[in-house]
Amino acid sequence: MESFPELEGEAWGAAVQRALRSWRKSSPGRESPLDFLCLVRQLVDQSGLTPHQATKRILSECLEELESQDAQAAEVLHRRFVKGDTLAKVGFDTGLGEFAVSRVQAAAIDQLAACIAARERALRRTMARALESDLPPPSYEQLFGLDEAQNQLRSQILSPHEPWLIAITGIGGIGKTSLADRVTRQTLAACRFSRVFWLRMEPGGMGVARGTPKFTSEKLLADLGERLGLGVAERLTPAARESRIRSLLKECPTLVVIDNLEESEDINELLPKLRYLADPSKFILTTRSRPDGQTAVFSYTLGELSLADAVALVRYQARALGQMSLAAASAADIERIYTVTGGNPLALKLVVGLADRLSLTDVLDELARGQINKTDQMYHHIYERAWTALSPDAQTLLQAMPLVSRSTGGDLAQLQAISELPAEAALPAVDELVRRNLLESRGTIWERRYGIHRLTETFLNTVITGWLGDAS
Amino acid sequence: MNPTPRFVQSIQANLRYWQQRITLADPVDISKLDREKENLYQAVQFGLCVASTQALATKLALDLFDLVDQGGYWQDWIPILEQAVHQTDVVNPLDAAKVRHRLGQLYRRQYRLDQACQEHEAALVIARQLADEFLIAEACLNLGLVYNEQRNYAKAGEMGLAALDGFTRTGADPYWMAHAYTLLGLVEQAFGHWATSQQYLAQTVALWQELVHPLELAKALLMLANTCLYNRQYQEAEPLYLEAEALLAGVHSEHDKIHLLISLGTLYANTRRLLDAEAAFRRADLAYLEETGQKYQLAVLLLNLGDVLLEQGKPEEAEPLLRLSLERFLELEERFNAGNVAGTLAAALFAQGDVAAARHYYAQAIQFLDQFPEMAFARHLRQKFAAALSQT
Numbered sequence: 001m002e003s004f005p006e007l008e009g010e011a012w013g014a015a016v017q018r019a020l021r022s023w024r025k026s027s028p029g030r031e032s033p034l035d036f037l038c039l040v041r042q043l044v045d046q047s048g049l050t051p052h053q054a055t056k057r058i059l060s061e062c063l064e065e066l067e068s069q070d071a072q073a074a075e076v077l078h079r080r081f082v083k084g085d086t087l088a089k090v091g092f093d094t095g096l097g098e099f100a101v102s103r104v105q106a107a108a109i110d111q112l113a114a115c116i117a118a119r120e121r122a123l124r125r126t127m128a129r130a131l132e133s134d135l136p137p138p139s140y141e142q143l144f145g146l147d148e149a150q151n152q153l154r155s156q157i158l159s160p161h162e163p164w165l166i167a168i169t170g171i172g173g174i175g176k177t178s179l180a181d182r183v184t185r186q187t188l189a190a191c192r193f194s195r196v197f198w199l200r201m202e203p204g205g206m207g208v209a210r211g212t213p214k215f216t217s218e219k220l221l222a223d224l225g226e227r228l229g230l231g232v233a234e235r236l237t238p239a240a241r242e243s244r245i246r247s248l249l250k251e252c253p254t255l256v257v258i259d260n261l262e263e264s265e266d267i268n269e270l271l272p273k274l275r276y277l278a279d280p281s282k283f284i285l286t287t288r289s290r291p292d293g294q295t296a297v298f299s300y301t302l303g304e305l306s307l308a309d310a311v312a313l314v315r316y317q318a319r320a321l322g323q324m325s326l327a328a329a330s331a332a333d334i335e336r337i338y339t340v341t342g343g344n345p346l347a348l349k350l351v352v353g354l355a356d357r358l359s360l361t362d363v364l365d366e367l368a369r370g371q372i373n374k375t376d377q378m379y380h381h382i383y384e385r386a387w388t389a390l391s392p393d394a395q396t397l398l399q400a401m402p403l404v405s406r407s408t409g410g411d412l413a414q415l416q417a418i419s420e421l422p423a424e425a426a427l428p429a430v431d432e433l434v435r436r437n438l439l440e441s442r443g444t445i446w447e448r449r450y451g452i453h454r455l456t457e458t459f460l461n462t463v464i465t466g467w468l469g470d471a472s
Numbered sequence: 473m474n475p476t477p478r479f480v481q482s483i484q485a486n487l488r489y490w491q492q493r494i495t496l497a498d499p500v501d502i503s504k505l506d507r508e509k510e511n512l513y514q515a516v517q518f519g520l521c522v523a524s525t526q527a528l529a530t531k532l533a534l535d536l537f538d539l540v541d542q543g544g545y546w547q548d549w550i551p552i553l554e555q556a557v558h559q560t561d562v563v564n565p566l567d568a569a570k571v572r573h574r575l576g577q578l579y580r581r582q583y584r585l586d587q588a589c590q591e592h593e594a595a596l597v598i599a600r601q602l603a604d605e606f607l608i609a610e611a612c613l614n615l616g617l618v619y620n621e622q623r624n625y626a627k628a629g630e631m632g633l634a635a636l637d638g639f640t641r642t643g644a645d646p647y648w649m650a651h652a653y654t655l656l657g658l659v660e661q662a663f664g665h666w667a668t669s670q671q672y673l674a675q676t677v678a679l680w681q682e683l684v685h686p687l688e689l690a691k692a693l694l695m696l697a698n699t700c701l702y703n704r705q706y707q708e709a710e711p712l713y714l715e716a717e718a719l720l721a722g723v724h725s726e727h728d729k730i731h732l733l734i735s736l737g738t739l740y741a742n743t744r745r746l747l748d749a750e751a752a753f754r755r756a757d758l759a760y761l762e763e764t765g766q767k768y769q770l771a772v773l774l775l776n777l778g779d780v781l782l783e784q785g786k787p788e789e790a791e792p793l794l795r796l797s798l799e800r801f802l803e804l805e806e807r808f809n810a811g812n813v814a815g816t817l818a819a820a821l822f823a824q825g826d827v828a829a830a831r832h833y834y835a836q837a838i839q840f841l842d843q844f845p846e847m848a849f850a851r852h853l854r855q856k857f858a859a860a861l862s863q864t
Contacts, residue, residue, distance in 0.1 A: 399482065402518075404511060404514070405510035407510055408507070414489060417489035418482045465479035
């Protein structure tokens with residue numbers, strides 16, 4: 001269950017007590033000590049109440065709920081804060097005495113706070129679920145070694161102030177997209193944003209000739225405009241459209257994730273534009289290049305996993321693939337994998353994917369013999385081994401995957417066609433490739449589309465298909 | 473590059489797969505495949521790079537033309553078709569001629585008229601070598617459409633008649649006859665022969681109705697409405713525009729929708745419904761025109777919007793739009809419209825009290841319009857701007 005520190009502890013109880021005290025204020029103003037609650041904001045948006053009026057309505061409903069559970073507690077709160085009776089009067093009328101009423105009141109406020117918190121949590125979960133449906137399905141089940149990263153990023157994203165731009169940087173396969181996905185989901189429940197957009201920037205394909213930073217920024221604005229439902233009337237000129245996008249993002253705090261910005265020119269061209277659009281909306285970018293520092297960006301560089309986290313990931317992955325001996329292997333044995341892959345999650349997963357067909361000793365010895373220093377060389381070796389461990393059908397399908405657009409993916413019918421596999425062989429081949437982390441499965445439960453990681457495509461085009469070099 | 477036989481086989485299988493999908497798709501509503509445009513583009517792109525799959529890739533590119541054209545993906549596909557032309561020229565002259573026609577059409581969409589003309593002329597040479605009468609007629613039609621854009625109406629008319637004759641003699645599909653009538657209707661429209669233009673375009677409308685092709689029918693209705701508009705038959709024009717608009721609402725062709733909004737706005741402007749005119753022009757997606765490199769339509773839209781703002785007494789709002797429009801027409805070397813914009817810009821400047829700048833642009837407008845003595849509308853504009861200049 002999500003943790004909401006602002007709905008727990010003394011500060012939360014004190015906020016509820018302040019809200020109760022303001023019930024009878026003759027000129028309470030529009031504000032409320034609870035105006036950070038989604039419950040309050042929802043009532044304000046939907047019913048046109050002021051935050052103060054909305055808070056009173058929520059308190060009133062929760063007092064009714066409390067009455068059904070603890071009539072005495074509800075009565076004390078009602079008389080003290082709704083009617084405005086003194087402690088002495090309530091103590092006298094109820095026969096409890098002033099001191100006892102004071103204790104009942106303290107406990108009742110805690111109960112009331114718990115009731116409001118429960119409603120708030122339920123509403124946040126509902127809202128988060130609705131927003132999550134706008135995100136692409138996650139490509140992971142569990143993340144390892146990212147707790148600190150998640151904490152840091154979450155606090156930056158949830159902050160009502162700067163930073164407005166947050167970049168997650170790191171090498172290919174290090175888990176930038178997964179981390180962005182996880183923190184995005186976590187922050188949705190905090191009610192900080194009313195909308196979330198996930199924009200994936202894919203180089204290549206149509207428009208490749210125009211693959212300039214200017215084009216990237218125009219494409220981003222076009223995608224944002226489309227997500228914001230801008231009609232043609234609001235798209236008269238690029239400047240007018242940009243201005244309209246800005247005002248929509250100002251009106252309604254939105255979290256925009258721009259995934260997979262490949263080139264440093266792209267990011268440096270985009271940042272000033274994003275800064276113009278941000279506040280209170282925020283942008284999260286995943287990129288290989290660190291921003292050049294000319295625009296204020298909170299930059300989090302994602303490094304390799306620690307040994308302990310790598311061990312946990314390998315064991316988890318092995319269990320998921322039914323490789324129980326690897327799952328039960330000693331930390332020292334798994335450390336051998338770590339030594340070779342350097343704690344890169346995609347590389348670790350690919351190696352685990354190899355382990356049910358090949359001897360891990362052979363795989364690791366071969367990788368080690370290659371004296372791999374650079375990440376791309378390491379991937380090259382891992383992909384080579386992954387390739388040889390595949391069934392012929394899976395190989396046939398995988399070698400054809402560069403024909404499928406990385407940005408949109410392809411459906412099963414196209415995959416079957418390009419591989420020329422019979423229907424009964426195509427699905428197991430897809431399944432094998434997905435299990436081995438060589439094929440990415442995207443889309444919804446109603447429509448699945450499949451694509452490959454850019455690193456996989458590079459390997460296939462340079463080594464397997466001979467498209468970018470001599471085929472082996 | 474040395475692709476493995478297995479990968480080449482996959483390229484081939486991919487091309488066959490998409491060819492089958494295209495064949496099974498409803499030709500009138502090919503836009504249903506629009507979401508697969510990236511995969512289709514990639515299929516052709518890979519296919520053209522390998523000798524053994526070039527023919528399949530070329531065929532797919534040809535069959536995808538409506539999707540590319542309607543979607544406005546002209547900029548992306550021009551390099552693909554250029555590559556296809558280069559590869560098919562020697563191997564298969566018939567396909568080469570077809571590809572050249574499609575490439576010429578994309579050039580024409582981008583207002584690269586000289587290049588369009590070259591492609592259609594090259595296709596005509598091939599057609600004559602092959603003694604293929606139908607292909608000759610198609611070349612005449614396409615050349616006529618380019619000449620029409622170049623305002624060489626006499627030659628465009630000759631080509632239109634030659635195309636019509638060729639299509640008739642070869643018993644071509646009504647689809648081609650409709651296009652020939654369209655060209656002839658447009659030429660007569662330019663000459664100001666309203667009745668003849670309406671006759672031709674009415675035939676076009678009837679043919680598209682018969683062929684149940686909503687997009688082409690909408691385009692034909694739009695052209696017929698334009699003839700009415702230019703002939704000041706405003707009451708006849710409006711229902712035709714609205715019928716075209718209703719048809720276009722159901723099809724995927726942004727540039728035709730923009731074309732219609734420009735015409736509809738012009739109708740409203742001519743009937744002094746200035747707010748309606750402004751609203752129509754503002755509904756046209758200017759950003760789309762910019763993104764897809766449609767400079768000509770962009771310049772026309774800016775001119776019309778600037779003009780209607782000026783008419784509403786907002787010269788300061790009109791001026792920047794007119795300057796942009798003039799810039800675009802000059803880039804395209806479109807002197808007639810450059811003259812029209814320059815004169816309108818002069819009026820906007822004059823209304824703001826900048827008499828010197830206004831005189832400069834009036835003079836420039838007259839200089840441009842003097843180059844079109846045969847055009848009635850050019851003469852009318854020249855006279856109007858000359859009178860305005862004399863009053864400054």
